[in-house]
Amino acid sequence: xxxxxxxxxxxxxxxxxxxxxxxxxxxxxxxxxxxxxxxxxxxxxxxxxxxxxxxxxxxxxxxxxxxxxxxxxxxxxxxxxxxxxxxxxxxxxxxxxxxxxxxxxxxxxxxxxxxxxxxxxxxxxxxxxxxxxxxxxxxxxxxxxxxxxxxxxxxxxxxxxx
Ligand SMILES: CC(C)(COP(=O)(O)OP(=O)(O)OC[C@H]1O[C@@H](n2cnc3c(N)ncnc32)[C@H](O)[C@@H]1OP(=O)(O)O)[C@@H](O)C(=O)NCCC(=O)NCCS
Numbered sequence: 001x002x003x004x005x006x007x008x009x010x011x012x013x014x015x016x017x018x019x020x021x022x023x024x025x026x027x028x029x030x031x032x033x034x035x036x037x038x039x040x041x042x043x044x045x046x047x048x049x050x051x052x053x054x055x056x057x058x059x060x061x062x063x064x065x066x067x068x069x070x071x072x073x074x075x076x077x078x079x080x081x082x083x084x085x086x087x088x089x090x091x092x093x094x095x096x097x098x099x100x101x102x103x104x105x106x107x108x109x110x111x112x113x114x115x116x117x118x119x120x121x122x123x124x125x126x127x128x129x130x131x132x133x134x135x136x137x138x139x140x141x142x143x144x145x146x147x148x149x150x151x152x153x154x155x156x157x158x159x160x161x162x
Pocket of ligand 1: 076077078079080083084085086087088089090091111112113116118119122
């Protein structure tokens, strides 16, 4: 096996990127991301892309500053399935935390599904501490294009940024 080193950088996700983000979810999900990019223009959220030298996103995720005052809430984090478990999610979370700190804030929070123990373990390793649980729900797109309501239970986690 040969080790290949990829140089990654984090930047704002752009509308033009969405055409190459099919790996991140359904058309319905990407339409929702497009709406979040409108909110990014007004500063309500940051929406990040992690790219190698090709400048094509291999990971994306948002920070919402309007869920709780004084808190950056990480959400919709995703790494290209072919590149998971290589450290890119860690890079993405750290880039998101830097955006929060750059706004003069010191609190990061996120919600992770109880059915997603690997993501939970990653966040714990990065210093996030569970402080509660909360139900969540969103529309999911089936392969035939129809939507169904998906309901789940999440662990709420937070981290004090140094
Ligand atoms: C959750 C998610 C964002 C994490 O991203 P990731 O790139 O896989 O995360 P990392 O690689 O930084 O860390 C995860 C794992 O890689 C391992 N790892 C990190 N860097 C590594 C490296 N350089 N070499 C080998 N392994 C490494 C970690 O120990 C960890 O172990 P695990 O495979 O047992 O889980 C990603 O897996 C994902 O998109 N999942 C699907 C969507 C999802 O669940 N989103 C989260 C919603 S809250």
